[in-house]
Amino acid sequence: MFTMKKEDPRSIRSRRMLKEAVFTLLAENEDVSQLTVQKITNRAELNRATFYLHYEDINDLLRQIVHEIFDELSKKVDPLLKIPRSNEHEQLVAFLDYIYEYRKLFAVLVEHKGFKTSLTNLLKKTIQARRDARGEDLPPNLVSLDIIGASLLGIIMWWVKDGIQFSSEYVAEQIARLYKKE
Amino acid sequence: MFTMKKEDPRSIRSRRMLKEAVFTLLAENEDVSQLTVQKITNRAELNRATFYLHYEDINDLLRQIVHEIFDELSKKVDPLLKIPRSNEHEQLVAFLDYIYEYRKLFAVLVEHKGFKTSLTNLLKKTIQARRDARGEDLPPNLVSLDIIGASLLGIIMWWVKDGIQFSSEYVAEQIARLYKKE
DNA sequence: CTATTTTATCGACATTCCGTCAATAAAACA
DNA sequence: TGTTTTATTGACGGAATGTCGATAAAATAG
Structure with missing residues (x-):
């Protein structure tokens, strides 16, 4: 006990x-x-x-706030990763919806280094999970996880700070277009 | 006079x-x-x-420093935009080389709002110039300039802050893979 | 070249924020 | 209930901020 x-x-x-x-x-x-x-x-x-x-200081307090928000965010994202890839679009929209819900807070916290690191790690983990699920049909000229994580972070930072008039659906579609080889 | x-x-x-x-x-x-x-x-x-x-304050001083650096950067980028698209890779590498030269300063200034705005505008302007040059063979499902600008900014922020061990050549190739539909 | 005006620099002041005490008040425990 | 533990508090010294009037250097007029 x-x-x-x-x-x-x-x-x-x-x-x-x-x-x-x-x-x-x-x-x-x-x-x-x-x-x-x-x-x-x-x-x-x-x-x-x-x-x-x-x-310790204000940064320490922000760090802990960030940590708690990511605990919650991870709890919502993790189950989505188990769903097969046919639902990728719905997964992405659900993820973006969560960010949209906290957009004002995200717009502030996204300036915080620890927040950026946590969010990038979550994004990379998600992308990796999808790649694993896809198995062997990976494209030969793979873009590195670092690059994809960084670009997704950039898009999310722009969205919550300067483009919040766009819907989760719109951003999800744009992301899909960007990363999908056709 | x-x-x-x-x-x-x-x-x-x-x-x-x-x-x-x-x-x-x-x-x-x-x-x-x-x-x-x-x-x-x-x-x-x-x-x-x-x-x-x-x-007025430290931010004001940083703003002016940023402005001067972008004047210089724009002078180097503008001529490149006039070159036909067959040299896109060389253009991108030349642009990244300039950033690499000032990477330490960029890593600091990229946190500054005015710097992010200036850099994003320059990126968007560059992308738009390329699209104009290409003329009619634009892909039907176009990714918006906002999204491309934001993702490129994200990649550059990651590069100067956390990925500076990677060469301009590597980053240029990754960017090309990301945005090129094949 | 000298005298006068203009303005950039400086020392000093009041204010605000920071980080850390010892003293006090509240909770836990025996 | 009385004792121990610990969370809260007011107060202090140090540092950074923004703004004075006084001084020194540059520009200008005679």
């Missing part, structure tokens, strides 16, 4: 308040570089020193 | 020193977010207040 060491409810509440403060501030500010510990703790109605008990 | 209002040589020298200070600091720091006006003016051996006479 695991002896789960109980966490002080004050800590849990403080961390929740700090994260919520970041969410509301980002929704107003639109710019991650304008965040200060001062603003965050004011919004969370906590002392500034309390922040440093839970996080 | 234009009456060029002469600039105070002190101003010219100060701006030059401040820009050079940024270059040397970025070459050491590797991180644009760690720049401070303090550090820049210390390195430039100028008073901190002098900085604010010439630039």
Whole structure:
């Protein structure tokens, strides 16, 4: 049996308040570089020193927020990877729909290095899974995973930041056209 | 005849020193977010207040540096666009070679919004020029300029930040494979 | 060439943010 | 309930910011 060491409810509440403060501030500010510990703790109605008990700095807090979002995103993506490739378009749209749902947050976090790395890794993992599923009918002149991951990241960054008027369906179709050899 | 209002040589020298200070600091720091006006003016051996006479803030200074680099880059790219498409590969390699030359600076500046916009516009302009040159044999299922620009930006960002061990030749070939329908 | 005007640079000030104390308050536990 | 543990807090020193008036250097007029 695991002896789960109980966490002080004050800590849990403080961390929740700090994260919520970041969410509301980002929704107003639109710019991650304008965040200060001062603003965050004011919004969370906590002392500034309390922040440093839970996080090393603002980047550390953002890192953890990113981690949690990716846990959730991975949980939604992983089952999709098990579906056969006939549904590739639906898979892609479902994935993009999730991003669209969090587009404002993504538009901010996509500037964060850890976020870019996590998202790229998820994309590469997904592409690799598809290639594995396809088996032997791989095209001979293969584009490397790095390149595909980087280009997909670029498209998603553009979409959430400057092209959010386009639907998931449109972006999915454009991506399909780009990568499909015909 | 234009009456060029002469600039105070002190101003010219100060701006030059401040820009050079940024270059040397970025070459050491590797991180644009760690720049401070303090550090820049210390390195430039100028008073901190002098900085604010010439630039609004650090972003303003970076904006102007970006602008100058793109003036230079555009001058190199524009002639290439006039060459017929048989030399597309050489054009792409020449373009990437220029980026490779400034890769350390690019790796830093590519985080800057103005830089991304400028680079994307240049890429889109280049792609459009090629499409125009090709005339009527355009593929029916065209990928939008926005999408191609965004994916190329993503690839270049990855290259200068995480994949600089790869040669211009390699990246050019991968890009060609990605966008060429066969 | 000298005197005057213009303006670039500088030292200093108030403000804000940062990171870290010891003191206090709240939760966990015996 | 009384004791131990730990989360929260106010306060302090240091650093960066943006903006003064004072000074020094360049441009200009006589």
